[in-house]
Amino acid sequence: MATDISTTPGSHTQPVPPQTEPDYLHVSSGFSSWAFTLDHKRIGIMYLIGVMAAFALGGVFALILRTELLTPGPTIISADWYNQMFTLHGAVMVFLFIIPSIPGALGNFVVPIMLGTKDVAFPQMNLASFYLWVGGAIFFVAALLTGGLDTGWTFYTPYSTTTSTSVIAATFGAFILGFSSIFTGLNFIVTVHTMRAPGMSWFRIPLFVWAIYATAIIQVLATPVLGITLLMLIAERALGLGIFDPKMGGDPVLFQHFFWFYSHPAVYIMILPAMGIISELISTYSRRHIFGYRFIAFSSVGLALLGFLVWGHHMFTSGQSPAMSVIFSALTFSVAIPSAVKVFNWLATMYRGSISLATPMCYALAFLFLFTIGGLTGLFLGTLVVDVPLHDTYFVVAHFHYVMMGGTLIAFLGGIFHWWPKMTGKMYNEFWGQVSSVIVFLGFNLTFFPQFILGTRGMPRRYYNYVPEFQSLHVMSTVGAYVLGLGLTIALAVLIHSLMRGKKAPNNPWGAATLEWQTTSPPPLYNFNYEPVGRDPYALHEMEYDASIDGYKHNPELAKLAPAH
Amino acid sequence: MTTTLLTLLANDELVPKWANWNMFPESNSTFGPAVDGAFNFIMWVCIFFFVLVCGLMVYFMVVYRRRTPNDKMMSSPTHNTPLEIFWTVVPSFLLVIMFARGFAGFVDMRTPPADCYDIKVIAKKWSWTFQYPDGTSTNELHVPVDTNVRLTMRSDDVLHSLYIPTMRVKMDVVPGRYTYLWFKALKPGQQHLFCTEYCGREHSMMITKCVVHPTQPDPNGNEDALLNMDFPQWLVYASDITRNKNFMTDGKFDPVKAGAELYKTKGCSACHSLTDQRIANGGPPWLPLSHALKTGEEIQLQDGSVKADDNYVRESILAPNAKRRTGYGNMPSYQGQMKDPEIDAIIAFIKSLDK
Numbered sequence: 065m066a067t068d069i070s071t072t073p074g075s076h077t078q079p080v081p082p083q084t085e086p087d088y089l090h091v092s093s094g095f096s097s098w099a100f101t102l103d104h105k106r107i108g109i110m111y112l113i114g115v116m117a118a119f120a121l122g123g124v125f126a127l128i129l130r131t132e133l134l135t136p137g138p139t140i141i142s143a144d145w146y147n148q149m150f151t152l153h154g155a156v157m158v159f160l161f162i163i164p165s166i167p168g169a170l171g172n173f174v175v176p177i178m179l180g181t182k183d184v185a186f187p188q189m190n191l192a193s194f195y196l197w198v199g200g201a202i203f204f205v206a207a208l209l210t211g212g213l214d215t216g217w218t219f220y221t222p223y224s225t226t227t228s229t230s231v232i233a234a235t236f237g238a239f240i241l242g243f244s245s246i247f248t249g250l251n252f253i254v255t256v257h258t259m260r261a262p263g264m265s266w267f268r269i270p271l272f273v274w275a276i277y278a279t280a281i282i283q284v285l286a287t288p289v290l291g292i293t294l295l296m297l298i299a300e301r302a303l304g305l306g307i308f309d310p311k312m313g314g315d316p317v318l319f320q321h322f323f324w325f326y327s328h329p330a331v332y333i334m335i336l337p338a339m340g341i342i343s344e345l346i347s348t349y350s351r352r353h354i355f356g357y358r359f360i361a362f363s364s365v366g367l368a369l370l371g372f373l374v375w376g377h378h379m380f381t382s383g384q385s386p387a388m389s390v391i392f393s394a395l396t397f398s399v400a401i402p403s404a405v406k407v408f409n410w411l412a413t414m415y416r417g418s419i420s421l422a423t424p425m426c427y428a429l430a431f432l433f434l435f436t437i438g439g440l441t442g443l444f445l446g447t448l449v450v451d452v453p454l455h456d457t458y459f460v461v462a463h464f465h466y467v468m469m470g471g472t473l474i475a476f477l478g479g480i481f482h483w484w485p486k487m488t489g490k491m492y493n494e495f496w497g498q499v500s501s502v503i504v505f506l507g508f509n510l511t512f513f514p515q516f517i518l519g520t521r522g523m524p525r526r527y528y529n530y531v532p533e534f535q536s537l538h539v540m541s542t543v544g545a546y547v548l549g550l551g552l553t554i555a556l557a558v559l560i561h562s563l564m565r566g567k568k569a570p571n572n573p574w575g576a577a578t579l580e581w582q583t584t585s586p587p588p589l590y591n592f593n594y595e596p597v598g599r600d601p602y603a604l605h606e607m608e609y610d611a612s613i614d615g616y617k618h619n620p621e622l623a624k625l626a627p628a629h
Numbered sequence: 630m631t632t633t634l635l636t637l638l639a640n641d642e643l644v645p646k647w648a649n650w651n652m653f654p655e656s657n658s659t660f661g662p663a664v665d666g667a668f669n670f671i672m673w674v675c676i677f678f679f680v681l682v683c684g685l686m687v688y689f690m691v692v693y694r695r696r697t698p699n700d701k702m703m704s705s706p707t708h709n710t711p712l713e714i715f716w717t718v719v720p721s722f723l724l725v726i727m728f729a730r731g732f733a734g735f736v737d738m739r740t741p742p743a744d745c746y747d748i749k750v751i752a753k754k755w756s757w758t759f760q761y762p763d764g765t766s767t768n769e770l771h772v773p774v775d776t777n778v779r780l781t782m783r784s785d786d787v788l789h790s791l792y793i794p795t796m797r798v799k800m801d802v803v804p805g806r807y808t809y810l811w812f813k814a815l816k817p818g819q820q821h822l823f824c825t826e827y828c829g830r831e832h833s834m835m836i837t838k839c840v841v842h843p844t845q846p847d848p849n850g851n852e853d854a855l856l857n858m859d860f861p862q863w864l865v866y867a868s869d870i871t872r873n874k875n876f877m878t879d880g881k882f883d884p885v886k887a888g889a890e891l892y893k894t895k896g897c898s899a900c901h902s903l904t905d906q907r908i909a910n911g912g913p914p915w916l917p918l919s920h921a922l923k924t925g926e927e928i929q930l931q932d933g934s935v936k937a938d939d940n941y942v943r944e945s946i947l948a949p950n951a952k953r954r955t956g957y958g959n960m961p962s963y964q965g966q967m968k969d970p971e972i973d974a975i976i977a978f979i980k981s982l983d984k
Contacts, residue, residue, distance in 0.1 A: 143830050216827050222804060223787040223829060228910065310805020316788060317803060350693070351700065353707040359717075381790065383803045386739040390732055397724040401717060407682060408716045412709075414689040418700035421690070429686060436682045440675040447727050449660075449734030450668050453653070453797045456790060456825040520652035522794030524825040527833035531821060575698070602707075609698035616698075 080571055080582055081593050087489065087586040102187035103589060107194050108173030109487065112480075114197060115169055116556075118160035119473075123549065125153035130511075130545040133538045136530050146528040147214040148229070152204075154217030155234065159241045160201055162472050163330065166337035167248050167283075168197065170479045171276045173487060175252060177580035177587060178270045180261025180596035185254035193247035196240055203237025206230070216526060218327075221308035221319040225300050232301055235294040242287045242294075245333070249283030252276050261579070264598025267361070270578045271354060271601075274361040275340025278368040282329045282336075286372070290326035293319070317383055324375035332371040334468055336364055338475035339406055342428050345478050346410045348576040349425035350417030353602040356409040363402035370399045380451045389448060396446040403439050407432065422574070423497030427478030430505040434470025438463060441516065456526075459519025462512045470508055477504070477555060484559065485573050489586040490566030496558045503551030510544025570615025575607040582618065657820065657841070658796040658812045663734030665797075670730065674723055738798065741811035745779035748772070751966070752802040752824070753785035755831035756896030758966055765868040766966050768894040770822055770839040772814055773860035779811040785961045790826035793839050801826055817843040819856060831899055871970050884970075888978020891971055900960070903982060912960055918942075919983035929955045942976050 085091070088105045098106055129149050132139045141149070176184055184190050207213050207230040215224040215231060224231050256269070256277045269277075297319070299305045306312025308319040347354040354360065376384060376392030410432060419425070441463045444450050454460065485491055514537040519525075523534050530538070572581040578601045583592050608619040651668050748770070749760040760766045770793075772778045782791060784804040791810060792799040800810040824835035842860040849857075854874070858866065870876060876887040892898055900911035907914050921928060921937035928937050931953045935941055944951055946967060949960035967975075 143833070147827075147830065147832075214829070220788060220827070223827070226787065227829070310803075315805065351695070351702065352705065355706070356708045356713050358708070359713050380735075381799050382801050383806065383808045386735065389735065393731060393735075394728055397728050400724055401721060404678075404720055405713070405717055409713070411682060411685050411689070412712075414686070414693065416703040416705040417689070417693050418695045418702070419690055419693045420695040429690065432686055433683055436679055440679060443671050443675065443724075443727060444668065447667055447671060447731035449664050449731045449738065450671065451731075452735070452738060452799050453664060453792075453794060455799055456792075517652050521654055522792070522821060522823065524792065524823045524833075526827040529833040529836075531836065605702045611698075 080584065083584045083588065084593065085588050087584060088589050089489070089586055091589045100191070102183070102191055104172050104176050104184050104187065104190060105487070105587065105591075107190050108169055108171075110194055111164065111168035111172055111197070112170075112487075114194070114201070115161050115165045118156055118201065119165075122153050122156040122161055123552070125149050125156065127545060127549055129153060130542040132528070133530075134542050136532050136535060143528045144214065147526075148212040150526060151213045151216050152208060155213065155238070156204065157468075158217055158330075158334075159238050160197075160204060162334045162468055163241070163245055164197055164248070165476050166341065166472065166479065167252070167276055167279055167333075168194070168244075170341070170476070170483060171248070171252065171337060174483060174580055175273055175276055176255060176259070177583065177591050178273050178578050178601070179255065179259060180264055180579045180592070180598060181255070181259040182590040182592075184251045185259055186251050189247050190251050193244045193251070196244035196247065200237045200239075200241035200244060203233050203240060207234035207237065218323060219294075219297060219319075220323075221297065221300070221314075221316045222310070224297060225309050232298050235297055239291050239294045239298075242291045245283045246287050249280035249287075252280040253284065256280075261596050261598050267358065268598045268601060269361075271343035271357065271360050271364075272337075272340035272578075275336045275343070275364045278364040279333050279336045281365075282333050282368050282371065286326045286329040286333075289322065290330075293322040293326065296322075317379070320379055320382055321375070321384075324378045325372075328375040328378065329368075329371045331464075331467075332367050334472050336367060338431070338472040339364065341475045341479040341482075342410060342431050343406075344576070344578065345424050345428035345475075345482055346413050346432075347602050347604065348482070348574050349420045349422055349428065350414045351420075351575060351604045351607075352413050352415075352417035353600075353604065354409070355412035355415075356405075357602070359405055360409050363405045366402045367399060370395070370402070374399055377446060377451075380448060381455050393446055393448045393451075397443075400439070400443065400446070407436060407439070420574075421498065423492070423494060423501055424478045424482035424574075426498050426501035427474050427481065427504075430501060430508075431471060431474045431478065433505075434466055434474060434508065438466030438470055441466065453522075454519060456524060457519035458515040458523045458525055461525050462515035462519060465512045465515070470512070474504070474508075477501075480559070482574070483580070484562065485569030486580055486585050486587070488563060488566070489569050490562045491569050491573065492558050492562035492566055496554060496561075500551050500555035500558055503554060504548060505551075507544050507547030507549070507551050511541050511548050512544070514538075514540045514544070570613045572607065572616040573614070575604060575609065575616035577601055577603045577607060581616075653797075654794050654820075656795060656797060657815050657818070658798070659815065660734065660738060660797040660812060661815075663730075663737065667727070667730040667734060671727055674727075678720075738811075741779045741809060742777045745777045745811055746773065748778060748780050750780045750782040750791060750802065751785060752782065752789035752791070752835075753896065753961055754787065754829055755824075755835050755899050756894070757791075757822070757824075757835065757837050758895075760966070761864060761867075763864065763868060764965075764968075765864060767867055768896075769837050771860070771863055771867070772839065772841055774814050774817050774841050774843055776860075777811060777813050779809060782808050782810065787828050788826045789824050789828050789835070792823045792825040793820060794823075795820040796839070799825060814841040817841045817847075817856065868968075869970070870968075870974065876974075884974040884977035885981045887971070887974035888976070888981075891967075891975055892978060895963070895967065895971075895975075897975070910958070912957055913954055915979050916982050919979050919981075922980055923983050931955055939976050942979065943972055946972055946975065 088103055132141050132146055211230040213234045214227055214229045296307050300307050306314040308314040308316050343354055343360055374392060374396045376388055377396045380389045445454060481497055518534055518537045569585040571585050579596050606618055606622045607616040610617050651665055653665060656665060751758040757768055758766050759770045782802040784802045789802040791802060796812045798810055798812050800808050819838045819840045822837045822839045824832060842863055846859045846862055847857045870887050871882040876883055900908055902908050902914040905914050905916045926937055927934040935952055947964045949962055
């Protein structure tokens with residue numbers, strides 16, 4: 065059992081040797097040393113810059129949308145532009161940002177170091193995955209510049225097969241991005257299975273790696289279905305194959321089944337890595353061994369598998385048979401359990417801890433608050449009779465923003481602040497980091513909570529125009545979006561400021577026990593200048609604060625004082 | 630025992646009034662209790678768990694806050710299997726209740742009773758058409774109060790979805806098949822009817838009304854005379870535009886006035902402009918057509934030409950693709966959706982454009 069891991073012979077006791085070789089950022093320089101790098105850390109950094117640029121683009125679209133919704137009828141843009149904006153906001157955020165964000169940027173950087181290995185299993189494939197992402201992004205921008213896209217990110221037929229906008233370019237972009245995602249997933253599966261350091265048994269893998277591993281299973285199994293669906297859509301548009309358009313003998317509801325067969329599991333591609341980050345953050349900043357390691361690990365895999373069985377809950381009003389809706393509703397409730405288990409375990413981890421409110425923990429606590437709302441409001445939508453009036457209203461918009469943005473984005477930010485000293489070797493300004501988390505938290509709730517009320521009152525989604533009685537709630541939401549934008553800008557400023565003015569980071573500023581903190585900040589090219597061994601990743605009580613380096617060191621003496629289990 | 634517990638928890642009469650608060654607009658159909666009851670039940674479960682989770686979180690944040698970087702570690706377990714099984718299993722019972730309530734109400738919603746008043750719904754970009762059994766068609770939905778109404782819906786083009794918040798009903802309108810929806814209104818009055826499946830540029834303009842008519846005419850009920858009519862009275866009124874008071878000028882039927890209204894409500898305005906500017910991807914603008922009708926000039930077709938006259942316009946409404954103009958695409962047919970006096974009114978309106 066997990067209880068005696070900390071005293072097993074595999075315990076790492078040697079101190080981190082001083083750095084003798086240049087770190088991964090300084091080992092080589094010049095454009096080609098980055099463009100052709102096979103180092104998972106540099107690929108992770110390139111992903112980080114890429115997904116942050118995509119997020120900024122999607123965020124600007126969001127602010128334009130919210131500004132347009134300040135008044136019913138035209139405010140700043142035309143209906144056609146509005147439809148393009150919400151389509152691109154959704155498509156960019158989902159395909160270019162959320163899906164690749166945590167696995168591509170933080171997963172790439174952290175997972176091999178957490179496993180105590182020097183790289184992922186297939187470094188060339190890892191680089192190829194990044195360039196596929198770039199290729200997909202180019203197709204999206206091309207679609208934007210050559211006629212735009214107005215189908216909604218869901219590409220529902222027959223609208224998407226009949227509109228005059230650049231559907232083929234955008235779907236081909238999403239098709240390419242699918243391969244990027246598959247490459248990343250495949251790499252992680254093989255890495256976790258074959259590249260673990262000596263002593264790194266399955267139950268000594270940090271929970272972030274478990275989450276990335278569960279995500280990778282979905283990426284490899286579900287993404288090909290999206291690829292096939294998008295190819296069929298392209299074939300229908302280009303060649304007139306009658307698969308989805310009833311005018312040619314097809315069935316539009318079939319497209320929805322195909323689409324959600326990928327896109328519901330994709331929701332777990334988006335949220336599982338975030339849950340993994342939160343497990344690391346809550347434990348580290350509470351200085352407590354994670355509570356219920358195995359329940360959390362298995363609930364990740366459970367979510368990954370159950371996530372394949374619930375796609376029909378997006379289609380309760382689509383015209384699918386009522387019997388199918390009933391079955392999908394029943395299955396949907398089963399996914400509520402593993403998520404709830406994780407929340408309870410995180411809370412139990414904080415119990416009797418030593419809770420630091422450092423910036424990453426502020427984001428983790430915001431995640432707990434927002435994800436709880438996001439998860440609980442899913443219960444309304446899983447309940448058949450309640451989903452009927454709420455489907456395709458702002459209630460759904462609010463629900464998935466609480467999960468995707470309040471969940472994934474907030475965890476991503478927490479993860480960036482947590483691993484930033486490791487990635488860059490620089491400490492950021494703690495005070496302004498905390499300020500950013502508070503403003504983001506307040507702005508987020510002001511933006512999206514009124515949307516629950518709007519949706520229940522009957523406001524449909526994807527509406528350019530609306531009836532005047534909804535205006536005051538829309539204005540609140542728009543003001544919230546500006547506050548949220550300000551908070552995110554402050555967070556970015558804090559990170560950029562640290563690059564220029566930040567103090568040098570110690571090896572282990574937070575007292576974390578996972579292996580990436582038992583090497584230098586930033587790490588050397590091959591991650592460790594000693595042979596790491598696997599040990600309990602949550603033996604936080606063995607870490608001792610040393611004021612002379614303003615960081616933590618491993619103290620083997622403390623291992624004997626292990627708190628009672 | 631589980632059944633007893635289920636009935637107990639599903640019985641809203643045991644719920645105190647203050648707990649029956651929700652954010653929905655006031656219900657006006659027989660589905661109200663099932664939907665609102667389930668919503669309230671879930672809402673209170675959510676509030677309980679939200680307060681529990683966030684309350685504990687804040688409590689722990691304060692009580693166990695870090696004092697020094699090397700706080701002495703308090704002993705506490707790393708796992709507790711009975712506790713973990715407890716908090717996995719107990720919430721599952723609540724989920725079973727939610728599912729059961731949702732299921733019961735949903736089956737009712739999807740099973741129209743035998744004695745329904747049937748209305749056909751045709752959705753197209755971007756208007757609704759409602760056809761009543763006597764052949765009358767309107768762009769607002771009118772229904773009698775206290776009557777089971779079934780909508781049989783089809784789409785001429787892409788997906789649409791019919792949603793009436795106060796009735797708690799919603800169903801997608803899917804091209805290539807019929808979908809059904811039924812409800813029974815409880816009170817006379819008018820409410821919003823929205824399209825909730827994205828369908829293109831004017832998606833958010835597919836907002837219309839659902840008007841519920843009283844069983845007895847009620848002359849003092851409402852400022853809007855239409856709302857005071859009972860349903861049969863309204864049907865007579867709606868089936869004959871020449872008797873519609875809105876279209877009277879000095880006590881006589883004015884076809885130009887009626888045509889101007891039909892231009893908007895029948896969906897002509899989505900594709901045909903009243904100027905000489907063509908709407909993007911739309912049909913022929915009506916000002917030049919008006920001029921052609923006045924002068925009787927020839928109109929260029931994809932194969933040949935035709936003299937612009939009343940018969941040409943009539944045919945273009947009922948069989949639009951019989952004579953296709955150069956440079957223009959298809960238009961849906963209005964066969965069976967417009968009566969002769971309505972077509973007359975549209976022609977009169979087009980003729981009135983070229984002053």
